[in-house]
Amino acid sequence: MNKKDSLMLIDGMALLFRAFYATAVTGQYMINAKGMPTNAVHGFLKHMLTAVSEFSPSHLAVCWDMGSKTFRNELLDSYKANRGEAPVELIPQFDLAKEVVSAFDIPNIGLAGFEADDCIGTIARQVGGSMPVSIVTGDRDILQLLEDKVTVILLKKGYGNYLVHTPASFYDECGLIPRQMIDLKALMGDPSDNYPGVRGIGEKTALKLLKEHGHIEGILENLEKLSKSHKSKIEQDLEMLHLSRKLAEINCSVPIECDMEAAAFSPDREKVEAMLADTGLRGIGRMVPYQPEVVFNS
Numbered sequence: 645m646n647k648k649d650s651l652m653l654i655d656g657m658a659l660l661f662r663a664f665y666a667t668a669v670t671g672q673y674m675i676n677a678k679g680m681p682t683n684a685v686h687g688f689l690k691h692m693l694t695a696v697s698e699f700s701p702s703h704l705a706v707c708w709d710m711g712s713k714t715f716r717n718e719l720l721d722s723y724k725a726n727r728g729e730a731p732v733e734l735i736p737q738f739d740l741a742k743e744v745v746s747a748f749d750i751p752n753i754g755l756a757g758f759e760a761d762d763c764i765g766t767i768a769r770q771v772g773g774s775m776p777v778s779i780v781t782g783d784r785d786i787l788q789l790l791e792d793k794v795t796v797i798l799l800k801k802g803y804g805n806y807l808v809h810t811p812a813s814f815y816d817e818c819g820l821i822p823r824q825m826i827d828l829k830a831l832m833g834d835p836s837d838n839y840p841g842v843r844g845i846g847e848k849t850a851l852k853l854l855k856e857h858g859h860i861e862g863i864l865e866n867l868e869k870l871s872k873s874h875k876s877k878i879e880q881d882l883e884m885l886h887l888s889r890k891l892a893e894i895n896c897s898v899p900i901e902c903d904m905e906a907a908a909f910s911p912d913r914e915k916v917e918a919m920l921a922d923t924g925l926r927g928i929g930r931m932v933p934y935q936p937e938v939v940f941n942s
Contacts, residue, residue, distance in 0.1 A: 651771050651907065652701035653764045654692055655781035656708040656752075660741055662782050662799065663687020664734050673733045676924030681733040685741050686925055693931040694804045695780045695797065696909065703775075703907040706745050707763040708754035715757055716891050723891060726838040740923065747919035748911045751902060758898050761786060765894040767902045768794050785829070788894060790814055790822035819855055827860045830889035841888045842881040849874065860889060 664684035667674070673681035696704065716723045730738075742752045753763050764786065768777045772793045779786055782799045790796055790811045798807040814822055831850035833841025845853075853874070857863045867875050878885065916932050919925075 649702040650699075650776040650778065651703040651705070651767075651902070651904075652695065652699060653767060653777060653779045654695075654704070654706040655760055655764060655779065655783060655786065656688070656706045656741065656745075657760050658781045658783050659691045659799070660684050660688045660737065661734075663691060664731070664737070668731065668733065674924075678924075680736055680740065680923075682737065682740070682923060682925060684734055684737040685744055685923070686928065688741055689744065689925065689928045690803055690931065691780070691799065693928070693933075695806075696933065697931070698804060698806070699778060699797065701778065701909060703904060704909040705751045705753055705767065705902050705907045707760040707767070708742065708752060709760050710754040710756045710758070713757070714759055714762075715895070716759075719887060719890055720839055722838050724837055726835075744919060744923070744925070747916055748909075749906075749915075750909065750911075751906050753900060753902060755898055755900050758895060762895040762898045763900055765789050765896040766898040766900055769896045771902065771904070785825075785834075785892075785894070787814055788822050788825040788892075789896075818851065820851070824854050824859065826889060826893045827854055829892035830860060830885055833888060834892065837891065839888050839891050840881075840884060842877050842885050844877045845874070860885065 661684070664687070666687055667683040672683055674683040674686055676682050692706075712724070714723075745752050753767070754760065755763060761783070764779055764781075768779065768789050768791075771777055772791055775793070777794045778797055779789065779794070780797045780799070784798065786796055787809055790809060792811065796809045798809065799805070800807055809817075811822055814820070820828065828847070828850050829841065831841050831845050831853065832847050833839055833843075841850075853863050853870075857866055863870070863878070867878065870878070911932060913932060917929050920929050
């Protein structure tokens with residue numbers, strides 16, 4: 645590996661959904677000549693290529709959810725059950741996005757039964773010891789993966805606006821180390837993923853308890869020192885607390901690998917431009933980086 649090598653992992657679903665809803669609210673679905681909406685894929689590519697331009701990774705891979713059911717649904721039937729079906733204009737763009745990524749010769753990575761987060765966490769653990777890893781997402785849940793060589797690039801409004809987190813910046817923001825984010829979510833729950841944590845315990849209380857006792861085990865060992873109200877709430881929801889912790893933790897042992905040779909970012913411009921023309925995404929062409937030509941000395 646070159647000293648300057650780095651791997652960028654893209655949270656495909658997070659970027660695709662973000663791009664879709666940014667334009668869908670005004671009905672700008674960007675229907676191409678084949679009658680297919682392309683607004684989500686167009687925005688996804690802009691997010692990905694802008695991040696590549698900004699952070700210059702040598703290697704790139706995109707991770708995807710592979711269906712709505714995962715091992716978490718086996719733990720809790722109602723996990724993410726509050727989410728409706730994807731909009732009809734978005735559904736055909738799931739496959740199109742993967743085809744576009746393949747045209748850039750970037751690996752698409754996903755495994756049925758696991759979420760994109762789990763694939764990202766697994767690869768970050770596998771690679772993080774040998775080269776720096778950056779994760780591009782809009783999902784703060786991934787902050788639990790922060791390590792010395794793993795940074796998280798959170799998308800902010802618009803394109804090219806980022807909040808880059810390291811373990812130090814995360815601690816500065818909330819006073820916790822990254823792993824404590826799992827216990828934070830276990831205590832306060834996650835309405836977007838549809839699990840409750842401990843009813844009546846919000847973010848402010850959860851942060852206070854973790855800063856005082858370190859982790860869930862520390863809280864449980866010191867129940868008698870808690871206020872009567874907090875003690876009662878935790879005791880009543882103890883089973884859900886432990887279950888919520890399992891749901892909140894990203895699985896970093898998914899049976900997948902990232903082929904680093906395949907992930908070396910070196911798109912074939914002709915191939916990419918042919919795909920962009922075929923799908924009506926020509927405006928993206930100017931964002932595709934030029935690869936330096938090899939010069940041979942005579």
